[in-house]
Amino acid sequence: MSMEQIIATVRGLDGVLVLSPGPGGDFPELAWGDAFFYYAPDGQVPTNVQPYGTIVTKNYPDDTASHLDPPGRWRVNIHVDRTTFHELTGEEPRGLSRPRDHAAADTVLPHPVYGAQGWVCVVNPGERTADTVDRLLRAAHDAACARFERRHEAGQPVQND
Numbered sequence: 001m002s003m004e005q006i007i008a009t010v011r012g013l014d015g016v017l018v019l020s021p022g023p024g025g026d027f028p029e030l031a032w033g034d035a036f037f038y039y040a041p042d043g044q045v046p047t048n049v050q051p052y053g054t055i056v057t058k059n060y061p062d063d064t065a066s067h068l069d070p071p072g073r074w075r076v077n078i079h080v081d082r083t084t085f086h087e088l089t090g091e092e093p094r095g096l097s098r099p100r101d102h103a104a105a106d107t108v109l110p111h112p113v114y115g116a117q118g119w120v121c122v123v124n125p126g127e128r129t130a131d132t133v134d135r136l137l138r139a140a141h142d143a144a145c146a147r148f149e150r151r152h153e154a155g156q157p158v159q160n161d
Helices: 003-011 082-089 130-153
Strands: 016-019 035-039 053-056 075-079 119-123
Touching: 003 016, 003 035, 003 053, 003 130, 035 130, 053 130, 075 130, 082 119, 082 130, 119 130
Parallel strands: none
Antiparallel strands: 016 035, 035 053, 053 075, 075 119
């Protein structure tokens, strides 16, 4: 499974906005080459919610455990609910205690930095994890859509102006 395949799958979902920062944009150089997935039916970048999924193509200063700097390494990150997190990792998000090899490819793991917030990740998804990544991204999209609708129905601002 390639980054391009994941991005194409996500772009096919209703109301999605995929940000892919690059040179000449408003995003810092560190984010260039990465992708951020939002539910944004109006096509505008949400200012009051986090993406429900991302692809990162390099180490970040506080996130080096996956060893993403060598060519060809990248990681998909997905926000999941507690039940799914437990099913995938055998632990609760806020109770992570087992050491993990976050550089392992094609393996679903708690995110090395944001696992406690319910994020899982896969370095270079392949045959073992492709279907799971697809399923998780679709579920994360549906959850983001449901949150959007609840906020909209409650009269909360959906976007900050």
